[in-house]
Amino acid sequence: MKLSFTKMHGLGNDYIYFNCLHREPENPGELSVALSDRHFGVGGDGIVLILPSNVADYRMRMFNADGSEGKMCGNAIRCVGKYLFDNGITDKTELAIETLSGNKRLKLGVADGSVESVEVSMGKPELSPPLIPVLSDRESFINQPVAVGGREYLVTAVSMGNPHAVIFMSGIDSLDLQTIGPKFEHHPLFPERVNTEFVEVLGDDHIKMRVFERGSGETLACGTGACASVVASVLNHRCEKNREITVTLLGGELKITWMPDDTVLMKGPATKVFDGVIDCF
Secondary structure (H helix, E strand, C coil), rough: CEEEEEEECCEEEEEEEEECCCCCCCCCCHHHHHHHCCCCCCCEEEEEEEEEECCCEEEEEEECCCEEEEECCCHHHHHHHHHHHHCCCCCCCEEEEEEECEEEEEEEEEEEEEEEEEEEEECCCCHHHCCCCCCCCCCCCEEEEECCCEEHHHHHHEEEECCCEEEECCHHHHHHHHHHHHHHHHEEEEEECCCCEEEEEEECCCCEEEEEECCEEECCHHHHHHHHHHCCCCCCHCCCCCCEEEEEECEEEHHHHHHECCCCEEEEECEEEEEEEEEEC
């Protein structure tokens, strides 16, 4: 059996997309491990399945490169919107996409018949430690000391549908993320592992970020991580709420706004790389 796929990326955060509106592949976790390998597979940070939904226009499932299923990916969901519109599956420019972290609303920015950017309403951040989750009896986990790898870091924990640990520091370009990232990901403080963002504040409306994603390692961009970093920046009085913040990642820039009603808006590009066909196993 052969499977058609489309390789897409949001700021270099690349996934392999499958149209599963009529049939879903078996063992998607195993498929993700095999295809994500950049030497022996297609190469990517994981795979994304586009499925029918009973509660939204469509449903998205995403699997990391290690085969684990993620609840939400901000860069991937933008690409889902582009895939659906550009392939003529929908003519709507506003869509609701079901994810494991709830329904997300998309506004598609169309130019010359193709989606160039997507604005996503990412919902409200979760700050309660049991719901992030982070093992703490505090009402919130903001700017708290955590010992990792023999060093103490000040961590702000936020969930945007998946758990994030945000650390503010200077000199993130020279940070040895391959060494420190796994120590955060598997720290016992985070029972479901954690995505870790290292953030440098460049101005009151501009931050720079590197991210180590659970299940995938360092990626060029992370949409939920950018949202969590902006929320953490506001909570730590480094940026303002209800103001568009530019987040510079290794793969490019996202525009994030934490709105007065507590929802977070994310806007960024979505890019198709190529179509292909693989033998299913």
